[in-house]
Amino acid sequence: MSKPLSDHDRKKQISVRGLAGVENVTELKQNFNRHLHFTLVKDRNVATKRDYYFALANTVRDHLIGRWIRTQQHYYEKDPKRVYYISLEFYMGRTLQNTMVNLALENACDEAMYQLGLDMEELEDMEEDAGLGNGGLGRLAACFLDSMASLGLAAYGYGIRYEFGIFNQKIVNGWQVEEADDWLRYGNPWEKARPEYMRPVRFYGRTEHGPDGVKWVDAQVVLALPYDTPVPGYRNNIVNTMRLWSAKAPCEFNLKDFNVGGYIQAVLDRNLAENISRVLYPNDNFFEGKELRLKQEYFVVSATLQDIIRRFKVSKFGSREIARTDFSKLPDKVAIQLNDTHPAMAIPELMRVLVDEEKLSWDKAWDICVRTCAYTNHTVLPEALERWPVDLFAHLLPRHLEIVYEINRRHLEVSVEHCIVYHHNTINGRLIHVLFCSVCSFKDFYEMEPHKFQNKTNGITPRRWLVMCNPGLAEVIAERIGEDFIRDLDQLQALREYVNDDAFIRDVAKVKQENKLKFAVHLEEHYKVKINPNSMFDIQVKRIHEYKRQLLNCLHIITYFNRIKKEPNKQWTPRTVMIGGKAAPGYHTAKMIIRLITAIGDVVNNDPVIGDRLKVIFLENYRVTLAEKAIPAADLSEQISTAGTEASGTGNMKFMLNGALTIGTMDGANVEMAEEAGEDNLFIFGMRVDDVDKLDMKGYHAEEYYNRLPELKQAIDQIAGGFFSPKQPDLFKEIVNMLMHHDRFKVFADYEDYIKCQEKVNALYKNPKEWTKKVIYNIAGCGKFSSDRTIAQYAREIWGMEPTLEKLPAPDDKSDRCQNGV
Numbered sequence: 001m002s003k004p005l006s007d008h009d010r011k012k013q014i015s016v017r018g019l020a021g022v023e024n025v026t027e028l029k030q031n032f033n034r035h036l037h038f039t040l041v042k043d044r045n046v047a048t049k050r051d052y053y054f055a056l057a058n059t060v061r062d063h064l065i066g067r068w069i070r071t072q073q074h075y076y077e078k079d080p081k082r083v084y085y086i087s088l089e090f091y092m093g094r095t096l097q098n099t100m101v102n103l104a105l106e107n108a109c110d111e112a113m114y115q116l117g118l119d120m121e122e123l124e125d126m127e128e129d130a131g132l133g134n135g136g137l138g139r140l141a142a143c144f145l146d147s148m149a150s151l152g153l154a155a156y157g158y159g160i161r162y163e164f165g166i167f168n169q170k171i172v173n174g175w176q177v178e179e180a181d182d183w184l185r186y187g188n189p190w191e192k193a194r195p196e197y198m199r200p201v202r203f204y205g206r207t208e209h210g211p212d213g214v215k216w217v218d219a220q221v222v223l224a225l226p227y228d229t230p231v232p233g234y235r236n237n238i239v240n241t242m243r244l245w246s247a248k249a250p251c252e253f254n255l256k257d258f259n260v261g262g263y264i265q266a267v268l269d270r271n272l273a274e275n276i277s278r279v280l281y282p283n284d285n286f287f288e289g290k291e292l293r294l295k296q297e298y299f300v301v302s303a304t305l306q307d308i309i310r311r312f313k314v315s316k317f318g319s320r321e322i323a324r325t326d327f328s329k330l331p332d333k334v335a336i337q338l339n340d341t342h343p344a345m346a347i348p349e350l351m352r353v354l355v356d357e358e359k360l361s362w363d364k365a366w367d368i369c370v371r372t373c374a375y376t377n378h379t380v381l382p383e384a385l386e387r388w389p390v391d392l393f394a395h396l397l398p399r400h401l402e403i404v405y406e407i408n409r410r411h412l413e414v415s416v417e418h419c420i421v422y423h424h425n426t427i428n429g430r431l432i433h434v435l436f437c438s439v440c441s442f443k444d445f446y447e448m449e450p451h452k453f454q455n456k457t458n459g460i461t462p463r464r465w466l467v468m469c470n471p472g473l474a475e476v477i478a479e480r481i482g483e484d485f486i487r488d489l490d491q492l493q494a495l496r497e498y499v500n501d502d503a504f505i506r507d508v509a510k511v512k513q514e515n516k517l518k519f520a521v522h523l524e525e526h527y528k529v530k531i532n533p534n535s536m537f538d539i540q541v542k543r544i545h546e547y548k549r550q551l552l553n554c555l556h557i558i559t560y561f562n563r564i565k566k567e568p569n570k571q572w573t574p575r576t577v578m579i580g581g582k583a584a585p586g587y588h589t590a591k592m593i594i595r596l597i598t599a600i601g602d603v604v605n606n607d608p609v610i611g612d613r614l615k616v617i618f619l620e621n622y623r624v625t626l627a628e629k630a631i632p633a634a635d636l637s638e639q640i641s642t643a644g645t646e647a648s649g650t651g652n653m654k655f656m657l658n659g660a661l662t663i664g665t666m667d668g669a670n671v672e673m674a675e676e677a678g679e680d681n682l683f684i685f686g687m688r689v690d691d692v693d694k695l696d697m698k699g700y701h702a703e704e705y706y707n708r709l710p711e712l713k714q715a716i717d718q719i720a721g722g723f724f725s726p727k728q729p730d731l732f733k734e735i736v737n738m739l740m741h742h743d744r745f746k747v748f749a750d751y752e753d754y755i756k757c758q759e760k761v762n763a764l765y766k767n768p769k770e771w772t773k774k775v776i777y778n779i780a781g782c783g784k785f786s787s788d789r790t791i792a793q794y795a796r797e798i799w800g801m802e803p804t805l806e807k808l809p810a811p812d813d814k815s816d817r818c819q820n821g822v
Contacts, residue, residue, distance in 0.1 A: 016475060020111040071237075072241070074808060075154045083795070084304065088297065088340075091138030094624070095127070102234050128188075130165065134543065135543045136648075140339075140458055143787040146463060147459070147787040149233035150236065151791055152803060156241055165280050168180075170620065193226075194225075195225060197226050203397070204219055222247050227243070229244070235487075235807075247276035286383055287386050302349055305353060327368055336373045342386070347369060347407075350365075374798050380644070380647060460657070473515075481495065495776055499780075505772045516635075526620070535576045536765050547641055548646070550593050551735070553638055555715050557604065558718060560614060562715070564613055577614070579616075596719070599724040637655030639652045644689040649670070653669060656781075661778065663757060670682070681778055681781075709751065716740070720732065
């Protein structure tokens, strides 16, 4: 049980955790007991920890409802431009603590639970992660929702309510094993089903071209049932909506032609329709062209566009007509942002609705479409780009294929005028890449229409990634510069004045040590490995992928191991290396990389000569909730992808904000991090993009490095010879073969510089004061990496909207009866 806060602690924590007023606490306790009794139908004698979590969640949710209804009413009255963020992934994690932070309820809830004899952290631990994403792209969507609400934008997140999110990862005998993530098993207190807004979505069928235009006929219908989740802004009384669609079979599904024998089967077959929202595809930066995935993409797009158009037509707009019918106004009232190409079907679908259903001319419809929709590209890896087989597309969405062909035909006409020759896009005569010719580079598009291209550096929400996950650091900062940095992260620049302030240096180091001790306890409970809390916590957590080069990290671990073994009496900087992340279930190499990491750990962690100077831990089931524990405890952040492969990265920013130093290549946002904090305050190593290009032209030959660098040769020979897998000496031969003969990401080319750079890391870590000064420069340089800045740029430069820090009036909680303008 957590002890009550001392008066001193209370004073310290008042700022970022909210006031624990007596009335507040009394009311929370009453509501908690009411929910336990009336919502959960339990008393204190039989209630479980999970019941207590649900009672608390419902109590906190009560504080959202009035604000939620009022926010939607405010939008209905004011009729602002609305932005719709469509994504196949929203990696939300847990909701309870984030809601308490954004509503300033944390201290009051803490105190109420304490007075009821309950431990807040234990209750928070009962919540399931909403794991509706794979990694960066899905988590970015979640950060964006938080920022859009905190900046007062009329924003909606639209996606799929997957019954099963990203799989739970178990490590069994060193191998990844996947388990279904049944996150809805006990119910979800944060969502509200909205069956009154159910929408039909059509698939298959055929098209009929007649004098009245084109009809899509004989289609199968699946219903999209919306579930709404509140998205609170930071202490501004705004609560936006994330609406996730669930697939339902219509009542008449398959029953049209049933006979007595076929009825049972017809009912069982309803599952086929409802499978659309069953499970998240677990691929990160990899395209798998399956029919079910294309169905998911069209399902979310079709349901969402129906909702957008319904809302556009009925919003209050200073006219007495029942509905807005002038679609030329759509771009003034609606912005649609597509999170990667996954929802790109929104473009042919919007064209279909405008041309076939609303009877606009093609040119008018296209103009509206172009001014309404924008798209974010998240990767430069060719294997991640979507390319759909034409016959699959034609079968599932016959009208949309016609529209895509027409878009392409008109595009080619314009292209010829620009003297660009585009080949007809028929790779093996079978593939199209929706809305983008796969034979054309972005460069060609850019040369034709440069005004359509912008860059936006990603960001992270400081509410979850600092205030919530690292309250100690947030407090130490707030004591120096006040707490306004939480909604204006640029204010962290003021910390540069404290770089030589001994008290501040001490405070920052002390918070880090406390976070490490707490995480060490967590690790010892879960991994039965004794952790040296004074060792450097060296952490690489992200999806397992060749381009992210977890293998380069492995080579450093082995080299460091060999050096300690060679000179055991030298004063080595102790390290605990932690690597975590999921491998896509079908990605064999990534699964082998996990097996190698666990094998290295088995050898290193049980070597008596090494002792506690080097430990290797694979962090099982890395997810948002584990990131919130690991990142505040990190000393060193590993961001070591080959230059030119990571479009941005956001984990790098989370580590920086939480007081870790970065060892990294000049890739993705590392480049801007070095700019903001000063390159001297990061450990930058390795090839730059032009070096990689030069090496490509010259030809990358791994053997040259292997023959030239004895420590590299030793490490590779150990992996190849079974040193880390004595019972199966050739277990890792495929990995060695890949590294030696077909490594697209040139691990060996950066090995020597990486090892040298790690030596610099070790040397600096021995000087805690100088280390912490660099940490402070890093935290002070984090302002740019707030998702508030990213979203403010999207709003002004793409959506034509103006962010605001104004608050809505707080609801007088007794008058939540105003009309709900959803």
